[in-house]
Amino acid sequence: MTVVVNWNFERRGPNSRQAATMMDRIATERPDVVCLTEAHEGSTTVLGGHEIAARGATWSFNRRESERLVVLWSSQPWRDVDVAGNDGTATGGYISGVADTTNGPIRVVGICAPHHAASQVGVAEKARMWSEQIAFWDGLATLLSARDRRTPTIMLGDFNQYVPRIWGSKAAHAALVSALGDLRVATDGPICEIDEPTIDHVVHSADLAPQVLHGLSRFDDDGRALSDHFGVVMRLTPTG
Secondary structure (H helix, E strand, O other): OOEEEEEEEEOOOOHHHHHHHHHHHHOOOOOOOEEEOOOOEOOOHHHOOEEEOOOOOOOOOOOOOEEEEEEEEEEEOOEEEEEEEOOOHHHHHHHHOOOOOEEEEEEEEEEEEEOOOOOOOOOOOOOOOHHHHHHHHHHHHHHHHHHOOOOOEEEEEEOOOOOOOOOOHHHHHHHHHHHHOEEEEEEOOOOOOOOOOOOOEEEOOEEEEEEEEEOOOOOOOOEOOOOOOOOOEEEEEEOO
């Protein structure tokens, strides 16, 4: 069984109380793969293992040098890593690599899709609402359609959309669905133990099957907020 954890750290630094608590909770799950979005390089140091990260697009003037839109961690070394993506994925955060797991090698794609009002710093003309996200999904569609289907695939991160759609641009949601192609969404609807839908999704190829899905609270034991997002934990097994 492969255990994956997905959580948006809301730019919390690795030395912050919130990040330390979230990492403790992640470690308790004994994951094979972790995806953190809006985190910092080195956030997964406490887990040991191997971290890769993508700086991604800049949407804020006060961004710190160590901030990364996507951080991927694996207990085993990464290979065949792609950080470049394409012009479409450059509007957000994207990184991909192959990791060995208890189920064999798996292609892991980590993403942070632009939010609905995203507009990149340093670009003269402000982007139209949802336009950066639509461009991101269009670019991702090209990459996913060309993937090697002999290797099982997991994609996870901050999609900045609910599945099924609750609000927002119909065009952006159609672009998301088109980009996923034959990948299956395991995080649609309310998440167990949280009873809320998420925008932080896990999707997978048909050769993997989700067995257990639950959330990690966005609050600490004293009721203080850790992040605006709750974490998602998924356990998958091969269908074969």
